[in-house]
Amino acid sequence: MTQEQALKIMKTGVNIYLTGSAGSGKTFLLNKYISYLDNHDVAVAVTASTGIAATHMNGMTIHSWSGIGIRNKLDERDLDELEDKKYLWKRFENARVLIIDEVSMLHGFQLDMIEKVCRRFKRNNDPFGGLQVILSGDFFQLPPVTKGENKGAMVYESKAWEILNPAICYLSEQHRQEDEMLLNILNSIRANCVEELHYEILENRINVELKNIKPTKLYTHNINVDKENNEELSKLGGEERVYKITSTGKDNLVEILKKSCIAYEELHLKIDAEVMAIKNNFEKGYVNGSRGKVIYFDEETGNPVVSFYNGSTVLISPELWAIEEDGKIKASITQIPLRLAWAITIHKSQGMSLDHAEIDLRSTFDYGMGYVALSRVRTISGIKLLGINKDALLVDPKVLEFDQDLKNESFQNELMFQKLNIDEQNKLEKEFITRMGGSIEIDKKNKAKKKDKRKIIDTKVPTVLITKELLEQGKNINEIAKARGLTFGTITYHIEQIMSAYPETKISHIRPPKKHIDIVEKANKKLKGEEVGKLSPIKEILEKEGHNLSFEEIRLAKLFI
Numbered sequence: 001m002t003q004e005q006a007l008k009i010m011k012t013g014v015n016i017y018l019t020g021s022a023g024s025g026k027t028f029l030l031n032k033y034i035s036y037l038d039n040h041d042v043a044v045a046v047t048a049s050t051g052i053a054a055t056h057m058n059g060m061t062i063h064s065w066s067g068i069g070i071r072n073k074l075d076e077r078d079l080d081e082l083e084d085k086k087y088l089w090k091r092f093e094n095a096r097v098l099i100i101d102e103v104s105m106l107h108g109f110q111l112d113m114i115e116k117v118c119r120r121f122k123r124n125n126d127p128f129g130g131l132q133v134i135l136s137g138d139f140f141q142l143p144p145v146t147k148g149e150n151k152g153a154m155v156y157e158s159k160a161w162e163i164l165n166p167a168i169c170y171l172s173e174q175h176r177q178e179d180e181m182l183l184n185i186l187n188s189i190r191a192n193c194v195e196e197l198h199y200e201i202l203e204n205r206i207n208v209e210l211k212n213i214k215p216t217k218l219y220t221h222n223i224n225v226d227k228e229n230n231e232e233l234s235k236l237g238g239e240e241r242v243y244k245i246t247s248t249g250k251d252n253l254v255e256i257l258k259k260s261c262i263a264y265e266e267l268h269l270k271i272d273a274e275v276m277a278i279k280n281n282f283e284k285g286y287v288n289g290s291r292g293k294v295i296y297f298d299e300e301t302g303n304p305v306v307s308f309y310n311g312s313t314v315l316i317s318p319e320l321w322a323i324e325e326d327g328k329i330k331a332s333i334t335q336i337p338l339r340l341a342w343a344i345t346i347h348k349s350q351g352m353s354l355d356h357a358e359i360d361l362r363s364t365f366d367y368g369m370g371y372v373a374l375s376r377v378r379t380i381s382g383i384k385l386l387g388i389n390k391d392a393l394l395v396d397p398k399v400l401e402f403d404q405d406l407k408n409e410s411f412q413n414e415l416m417f418q419k420l421n422i423d424e425q426n427k428l429e430k431e432f433i434t435r436m437g438g439s440i441e442i443d444k445k446n447k448a449k450k451k452d453k454r455k456i457i458d459t460k461v462p463t464v465l466i467t468k469e470l471l472e473q474g475k476n477i478n479e480i481a482k483a484r485g486l487t488f489g490t491i492t493y494h495i496e497q498i499m500s501a502y503p504e505t506k507i508s509h510i511r512p513p514k515k516h517i518d519i520v521e522k523a524n525k526k527l528k529g530e531e532v533g534k535l536s537p538i539k540e541i542l543e544k545e546g547h548n549l550s551f552e553e554i555r556l557a558k559l560f561i
Contacts, residue, residue, distance in 0.1 A: 001414050003029045006169035008425060009417050010134065011036065013432030015127070015164050017103075018136040019406060020171030021190060021375070026136050029171070030099055033134070042438035043094045048101035049137075049144075062100050065091065066114045074113040076536035079120050083535070092121035093490055096436040097132045102350070104137035107144045108153030108161070115160035123489020123552065127163045132436070135166060139399045140190050142350055142368045156402060170410035182380040189371045189393050192400050199390065202374075206385045214274075215356035215384060216291070217343035218373050220363045229340035236270040241297055241304070243267040243318075249331025257321050263335040269294055269304050276341035277308075279319045285312030291341055303336065346373045355382050362387035367396040437485050467494040468505060476510055477556075492552045499559055512556050519547050520557040533558070 003025055010016055010033050018026055030046075037044045047062040063069055067082045082088055098118070100106070115128050122129025135155075143154065155161060181201065188194045219225050233240075245265050247254045258265070262278055269275070277290040285308065286292075292308035298315050307313045322332040346369050349357075354376045361370050370392035377383050420428070430440055470480045481491045498505055511517075523541040524533060531537040535551050542549055549557070 001169055001172055001410050003032075003171060003173060005414060005417070006171060007033060007036075009167060009169055009413065011432065012417075012425070012428040013132050013435065015133045015166040016135065016169055017166040017406070018134060018169045018171070019138055019410075020173075021138065021140075021186065024171040024173055026138075026171060027101060030101060030134065030136055034099070037097055037438070040433050040438040040440070042096050042433060042436045044097040044099060045091070045095045045131075046099050049103060049105040062106070062114060063110075066117050068110065068113045068117060071113065072109070074116055076539070077534070079117070080534050080536045082117065083120070088121060089490075089493060092118070092129070093486065095131060096438075097134065098128060099134045099136070101136045102141075103135045103155055104139045104141055105144050105350075106155045108155050108158035110144075111155050111158045111160040115164070123487035123492075127160070127165075132432075133164055133166070135164075139402065140368055140395055141372050142347055143366060143396075154398075167413050168406050168409040169413065170407050182374070182377070182383075185380075186371065186375050189374075189395060190403070192395050192397075194393050198393075199388075201380065202383075202385060202388055205380065205383050206387060208384050210356050210358075210382070210384050214342075215358040215382075216341070216349075216354055217358040217360075218346050218349050218376070219343055219360050220346055220365060220369060222345060224360065224363075225343045225345055228343035232342040233268060233270060233273060233340060236272050238271050239297075241269050241302065243269070243336045245333055245335040247331070247333045249329070253331030254333060257331060257333045262339065263321070263333065263337065264339065267336050267338060268340075269336075269338070271296060274341045275304075275306060275338045276344065277306075277316075277337055278339055279321075279337035281314075281319070281337075284314045285310065286314055304338070306338070349373065349376050354378070356384075357382065358384045358386065360386040361392035362389055364389070364392040367394060367399070371395070467491060468498045468502065471495065471498065471505065471507065471510075474509055489552050492555050496555060496559065507559065510556070511560055512553060516549060516553060516557045517560050519545070520549070520554055521561045524558070524561070 006016075006018060006029060018029065020026055034044055034046060045065055047060055047065045049062060067085065067088050068074065071078065100114075103111070118129035118131060119125055119127075120129075122131065124130040127133070137155075139154070139156070185194070185198045185201065188198055217225075217228055219228070243264075243266070245258070245263060247257075271294055273294045275292055275294060277286045277292075280287045286306075290308050290310060292306040292310075294304045295307045295313070296305050297303065298305055301315070301317070303316055303318070305313065305315050316336055316338060318334045319337040320332055320334050322329045346359075350372055355378060357373070357377050359373045361373060364370055370388070374383065433440055467480055467484065470483060475483070477488055477491050477495070480486075481488050484491070495507065495510070499507065519542060520538060523538045523545075526541055527534070527537050535554055538554055539549070539551065542554070
């Protein structure tokens with residue numbers, strides 16, 4: 001399937017799994033679709049499974065966006081805690097489309113949690129709360145990082161994938177590799193039909209000299225990366241600067257931050273050190289994964305100045321990583337957002353495009369490692385191998401079988417959507433934009449002004465106050481939800497906020513049955529400590545007593561206690 005064909009399918013509003021070989025242009029196509037949605041005023045949440053992948057689309061990690069963080073499970077009490085976070089309500093209220101890139105690096109249980117959170121916040125029992133969901137990835141690339149032997153279900157084996165039932169768009173074009181030889185090897189790995197000739201070609205790249213070039217070195221293990229970086233740093237003359245991490249907050253939260261942001265406890269730098277940024281700073285001109293070289297140290301601050309290979313020269317200041325709750329910082333760490341980058345792990349290279357790379361494939365330990373490493377490079381002449389074993393090019397047999405199913409389904413989708421004439425395609429596109437609350441017509445000249453005006457309106461009239469105005473007009477919850485294009489649950493949440501800030505507001509016309517108020521009040525009185533007033537504990541008591549009230553009904557009844 002071509003990118004153009006896949007884009008047409010996306011525009012009809014169906015849920016999508018976008019896949020294809022490394023370099024087939026998945027991220028390019030996603031950015032194109034994001035621009036399309038933006039031009040039509042459809043709010044899109046742009047996320048990815050990893051920080052580096054997210055920066056390719058100016059997005060954020062799906063863990064952060066959804067609020068699941070580092071959780072391995074999600075029960076009703078967890079959902080209650082998430083509901084207390086106002087920024088999540090605003091995030092979900094705005095979102096109409098959810099994009100998750102590099103989905104192959106998510107566990108199945110993580111996608112299930114994300115799906116559950118979407119349904120709860122959107123107050124909609126359709127898959128992912130009725131959002132259009134665009135998943136993108138390649139299961140031949142690296143699987144999720146796991147601890148121990150228990151790998152769990154792949155994301156395509158999850159319940160969320162099953163109920164989403166995404167249409168498959170398998171891209172067939174190639175936009176990274178520039179020579180047929182390397183492309184042939186990569187396609188052979190994907191088809192699990194690597195021949196002796198392919199091994200011979202790769203073995204001929206062992207210890208070749210890449211003249212006048214300092215290639216990026218890719219290793220399978222962190223210990224090799226650290227050893228390489230430390231040795232290269234020691235070769236440089238001149239003064240060595242040391243930057244120590246600082247922290248605030250509880251030790252366990254600080255440790256979580258340190259593991260998630262990969263900042264060094266002690267960062268050792270010299271002039272000419274190869275470095276990689278580990279945090280986004282769009283204003284200064286670098287993102288998580290940007291490569292560059294230290295050219296000097298600023299006299300006033302002592303901080304490094306880096307010449308990035310994207311052309312920008314930046315004074316790097318310490319950055320803050322924090323865990324926040326209700327707008328308050330619970331823990332934080334501060335460090336110069338750089339890592340040494342003569343060498344990086346294959347995991348961290350995923351999504352990069354390199355002109356030259358020195359690769360060690362002697363100690364691969366997971367399916368896809370060899371494929372990912374080799375596919376980072378544009379040509380076979382840009383590869384120097386330190387060694388290779390045949391296991392490095394193996395692919396997961398389950399993925400191989402599933403990939404064939406994906407190709408077959410993509411072909412069927414291609415045939416089905418080709419049958420649509422221009423009028424039918426346009427009708428589906430317009431219906432989707434309208435359903436998502438977007439604008440059919442695009443006035444490019446006034447687009448910027450329109451956005452600015454919308455921001456001013458949002459600032460002057462918060463969404464909750466619009467609901468308050470309709471409420472004071474005597475409209476009931478269903479009428480307000482219809483007028484605003486929001487769900488019953490969202491309006492109920494608005495009313496809860498309104499009564500907290502404006503207790504004098506008259507809401508007698510939406511009073512629920514007295515029986516509901518009485519049983520909710522009785523259940524709430526049975527709770528103690530932090531559970532008092534929480535929806536899930538109240539619902540558990542009511543269900544034990546044979547009362548089947550929804551979360552919205554409980555929330556509404558609480559307002560009249």
